[in-house]
Amino acid sequence: MSKRDFVILTDYDKQTLSSIVDRAIEMKGGAKPHRGEDKALAMIFTKPSTRTNVSFRMAMHRLGGTSMYLGQETLQLSRGETIGDTGKTLARYVDIIMIRTFDHQDVVDLAAGSSVPVINGLTDLCHPCQAMGDVMTLKESLDGSLEDAKLTYIGDGNNVCHSLIHAAGIFGFSLTVSAPEQFAPDSDVLKPMQDRNSNIVVDSDPVSAVQGADAIYTDVWVSMGDEDEADKRYEIFGDYQVNSELLSHAKDSCIVMHCLPANRGEELTDAVMDGEQSRVFEQAENRMHSQQAILEYLLGTI
Numbered sequence: 001m002s003k004r005d006f007v008i009l010t011d012y013d014k015q016t017l018s019s020i021v022d023r024a025i026e027m028k029g030g031a032k033p034h035r036g037e038d039k040a041l042a043m044i045f046t047k048p049s050t051r052t053n054v055s056f057r058m059a060m061h062r063l064g065g066t067s068m069y070l071g072q073e074t075l076q077l078s079r080g081e082t083i084g085d086t087g088k089t090l091a092r093y094v095d096i097i098m099i100r101t102f103d104h105q106d107v108v109d110l111a112a113g114s115s116v117p118v119i120n121g122l123t124d125l126c127h128p129c130q131a132m133g134d135v136m137t138l139k140e141s142l143d144g145s146l147e148d149a150k151l152t153y154i155g156d157g158n159n160v161c162h163s164l165i166h167a168a169g170i171f172g173f174s175l176t177v178s179a180p181e182q183f184a185p186d187s188d189v190l191k192p193m194q195d196r197n198s199n200i201v202v203d204s205d206p207v208s209a210v211q212g213a214d215a216i217y218t219d220v221w222v223s224m225g226d227e228d229e230a231d232k233r234y235e236i237f238g239d240y241q242v243n244s245e246l247l248s249h250a251k252d253s254c255i256v257m258h259c260l261p262a263n264r265g266e267e268l269t270d271a272v273m274d275g276e277q278s279r280v281f282e283q284a285e286n287r288m289h290s291q292q293a294i295l296e297y298l299l300g301t302i
């Protein structure tokens with residue numbers, strides 16, 4: 001079997017991703033994981049993380065393996081060793097590498113040069129593991145089928161939004177993205193997915209965008225690495241808050257999603273985040289189950 005990486009969702013077809021999501025739901029329900037006792041995961045972080053770090057550690061632990069957190073400051077990466085040389089070295093010790101960093105190309109290069117599977121734990125371009133947990137959350141929360149669902153994303157059209165666009169293109173659900181023009185999703189991400197699924201649309205008006213939505217999703221207005229633009233962003237994103245008023249324009253059964261961490265009072269209100277329709281902590285939990293299934297798949301234990 002050739003080495004598998006998990007760098008971007010578009011590397012995979014619907015059948016493969018669906019079977020990973022279904023396996024995650026099965027394990028959440030109590031199915032025994034396929035053990036990987038002798039397996040080790042190295043996790044490189046050049047950005048902070050709560051969920052990705054802890055959920056991957058616990059997923060690996062539940063598979064019976066081990067994992068290690070490698071913050072950039074603790075690595076020779078901070079003194080100029082290349083990402084490629086770091087990856088080649090780590091591959092001599094461990095069975096799988098996860099990396100969270102800025103430039104997506106670094107992850108592509110790391111995967112190309114590494115003899116062990118590489119997982120993207122978020123780049124400026126996309127966040128595929130987040131979207132896998134989110135598809136799982138959608139499947140669990142919806143009455144009908146995933147294909148018939150409408151998700152509306154409100155806010156910055158960057159990494160998390162990009163992976164949701166990929167997921168909509170692959171899984172076939174409807175997705176409306178409502179972002180200010182300057183922060184619309186990258187057309188290189190959007191166009192090919194619109195060619196696959198004509199129900200992926202952009203609507204800069206949040207009120208019309210949430211009509212008929214089964215789920216509303218938002219993310220921070222200032223992502224990691226965007227801090228220099230914070231003031232400008234607060235001004236532009238002011239009309240894109242997910243609050244009770246906006247939620248009232250969606251279906252009564254509409255759920256609210258956020259990848260977290262949230263900036264309460266900015267992209268969503270306390271009332272919405274803590275309200276009955278919120279599924280944000282289910283999403284956080286599902287990161288662990290879905291990554292357990294991704295690890296099984298990449299390690300070849302399923």
Ligand code: CP
Pocket residue numbers: 048049050051052053122130259260261
């Ligand atoms: N959603 C997510 O990736 O959270 P962390 O930044 O805490 O890992």
Ligand code: NVA
Pocket residue numbers: 122158159160219220222223224259260261
């Ligand atoms: N868009 C956010 C997601 C955090 C999980 C960021 O990149 O900071």
